[in-house]
Amino acid sequence: xxxxxxxxxxxxxxxxxxxxxxxALMRRTERRLGPGPGGPSASTTPGAGAAIDPxxxxxxxxxxxxxxxxxxxxxxxxxxxxxxADSIASLEAEGLDRDSATREALGRLGPPAELGRQIHAAxxxxxxxxxGAGGGVFAAGGGFVLGYIAGGxxxxxxxxxxxxxxxxLMLLGLHLPNLLSDTRGLGGNAMITxxxxxxxxxxxxxxxxxxxxxxxxxxxxxxxxxxxxxxxLGFGLWALFGLHGYQTWYIVAxxxxxxxxxxxxxxxxxxRGLPQAGRAVLAAGLVAxxxxxxxxxxxxxxxxxxxxxxxxxxxxxMSDLHLDTVAPMAPTKWLPEQDVISGxxxxxYAADLTVVTASRFSAEPATLPIQPLLANWRDxxxxxxxxxxxxxxxxxxxxxxxxxPFAVQPATLHGDSLAASFPFQKYRxxxxxxxxxxxxxxxxxxxxxxxxxxxYTSFSGTAWEWLTAPQ
Amino acid sequence: xxxxxAMSRMFRAESGDGPLSAERRRVxxxxxxxxxxxxxxxxxxxxxxxxxxxxxxxxxxxxxxxxRWKLQAEWLPGQDGVRHRTYRKRYLRPR
Numbered sequence: 346x347x348x349x350x351x352x353x354x355x356x357x358x359x360x361x362x363x364x365x366x367x368x369a370l371m372r373r374t375e376r377r378l379g380p381g382p383g384g385p386s387a388s389t390t391p392g393a394g395a396a397i398d399p400x401x402x403x404x405x406x407x408x409x410x411x412x413x414x415x416x417x418x419x420x421x422x423x424x425x426x427x428x429x430a431d432s433i434a435s436l437e438a439e440g441l442d443r444d445s446a447t448r449e450a451l452g453r454l455g456p457p458a459e460l461g462r463q464i465h466a467a468x469x470x471x472x473x474x475x476x477g478a479g480g481g482v483f484a485a486g487g488g489f490v491l492g493y494i495a496g497g498x499x500x501x502x503x504x505x506x507x508x509x510x511x512x513x514l515m516l517l518g519l520h521l522p523n524l525l526s527d528t529r530g531l532g533g534n535a536m537i538t539x540x541x542x543x544x545x546x547x548x549x550x551x552x553x554x555x556x557x558x559x560x561x562x563x564x565x566x567x568x569x570x571x572x573x574x575x576x577x578l579g580f581g582l583w584a585l586f587g588l589h590g591y592q593t594w595y596i597v598a599x600x601x602x603x604x605x606x607x608x609x610x611x612x613x614x615x616x617r618g619l620p621q622a623g624r625a626v627l628a629a630g631l632v633a634x635x636x637x638x639x640x641x642x643x644x645x646x647x648x649x650x651x652x653x654x655x656x657x658x659x660x661x662x663m664s665d666l667h668l669d670t671v672a673p674m675a676p677t678k679w680l681p682e683q684d685v686i687s688g689x690x691x692x693x694y695a696a697d698l699t700v701v702t703a704s705r706f707s708a709e710p711a712t713l714p715i716q717p718l719l720a721n722w723r724d725x726x727x728x729x730x731x732x733x734x735x736x737x738x739x740x741x742x743x744x745x746x747x748x749x750p751f752a753v754q755p756a757t758l759h760g761d762s763l764a765a766s767f768p769f770q771k772y773r774x775x776x777x778x779x780x781x782x783x784x785x786x787x788x789x790x791x792x793x794x795x796x797x798x799x800x801y802t803s804f805s806g807t808a809w810e811w812l813t814a815p816q
Numbered sequence: 817x818x819x820x821x822a823m824s825r826m827f828r829a830e831s832g833d834g835p836l837s838a839e840r841r842r843v844x845x846x847x848x849x850x851x852x853x854x855x856x857x858x859x860x861x862x863x864x865x866x867x868x869x870x871x872x873x874x875x876x877x878x879x880x881x882x883x884r885w886k887l888q889a890e891w892l893p894g895q896d897g898v899r900h901r902t903y904r905k906r907y908l909r910p911r
Contacts, residue, residue: 423901431855
């Protein structure tokens with residue numbers, strides 16, 4: 346417990362430190378990549394009148410070869426302008442007129458295009474490249490955290506907004522389908538997580554590109570391809586094999602958006618600066634997370650929607666379970682009526698298995714050995730059938746749309762009971778299920794030995810496991 | 817005035833980084849322990865040399881030395897009150 350607390354505090358402090366460090370780094374990055382009013386500029390171009398034109402033309406031609414961040418280009422222009430001013434002044438002191446001094450000063454620097462190419466190459470060293478890669482990885486980490494937080498807020502705001510609209514529409518008498526009713530809310534939660542992760546992947550790639558461009562003295566566009574490949578592959582592999590949790594078709598589809606978001610972050614308007622969270626954004630956030638929920642609660646209170654349906658069954662018959670779809674009940678001559686076989690199940694979360702057991706009960710409320718009942722039976726097995734949704738009103742039971750079980754496991758003796766394990770959490774569409782114990786009797790026909798029981802299991806695993814899972 | 821064609825030949829012949837390497841060495845020698853602007857370095861480098869008009873490799877040399885963390889550049893105000901870009905050698909240990 347103490348270790349977990351210390352670990353949680355260390356993780357929180359580390360994350361906060363990472364975010365603060367990355368925010369500071371990004372401020373510096375944006376100053377370097379953007380023209381920035383505070384930096385050096387070509388406004389130091391010397392002289393006046395006729396001398397400005399050839400110098401400006403020379404600097405423009407030279408700058409055309411500089412594929413560098415804007416602040417670097419401005420710095421080079423300012424420094425060369427300063428140099429030319431000094432040279433021209435020296436040459437004029439030696440007796441040359443202004444035009445001759447300007448031509449001579451420009452000539453000493455050589456052809457502008459060659460000079461631009463040389464200066465461009467000189468800016469890019471292996472050390473800066475390595476520093477840029479390291480800075481990019483660091484910024485990607487902070488960008489992911491910030492993007493995840495922002496993404497969580499954005500997705501939540503959208504959901505709150507949709508909920509508010511839905512509440513108003515229901516107040517107006519419109520019946521809306523509950524799209525997430527079959528997932529017990531797991532689908533909604535997973536979707537929030539995945540969409541927030543996609544926004545985080547976008548931010549991580551964006552931060553990585555702009556930081557490594559700034560540190561390595563390259564333009565964001567020249568290194569975007571490298572980071573797009575790294576981000577697309579890294580986040581793609583993580584989305585397929587790393588994200589573990591509830592899965593269904595629309596969650597898997599959303600997870601495939603994560604690498605696409607990373608690639609989009611590398612190319613979409615990558616030259617533009619990162620947005621600065623100003624007062625308008627903070628005000629919008631306050632509106633989204635304070636005013637909207639209050640409005641939602643007000644709407645929900647006024648709506649007081651009931652979810653009862655007319656004619657809801659309060660009791661049921663055995664025939665409502667449709668167990669004869671599985672097999673007829675075993676005749677009493679082979680399964681005495683005073684002996685009842687009853688099933689039970691438990692979930693082994695560590696192994697993602699549902700353990701099903703069947704035990705013998707008699708008139709006494711005690712468990713008896715099941716072995717004496719098995720003499721007449723062979724090929725004893727548990728059959729898992731798709732079931733009516735147990736979240737709907739009614740007893741549940743076999744879904745008669747299916748004519749065969751979706752999973753079968755042989756029943757094995759464990760002590761005085763029969764048992765089997767079903768990996769329901771690894772079946773793509775297990776959902777509501779019903780497990781029945783069946784066996785082949787002396788007449789060669791298969792019979793049902795109990796009425797079984799059912800539950801709901803959601804898929805738990807990675808997108809890849811879902812894609813390759815049995816139906 | 818420097819011959820543009822000759823400059824291009826020199827750049828092309830620089831695949832071995834010879835002229836630029838030599839310019840970098842001259843810049844480092846000229847700087848010694850001082851803090852100098854580009855034009856001041858140019859004057860020191862070219863003093864007494866026959867190609868005193870050639871400054872084509874000065875800034876590529878300065879920027880590449882800065883990129884290799886051999887020089888540290890900083891915009892500082894000069895005696896005229898105008899900010900100039902200055903260079904000084906970067907040392908592992910502060911002097």
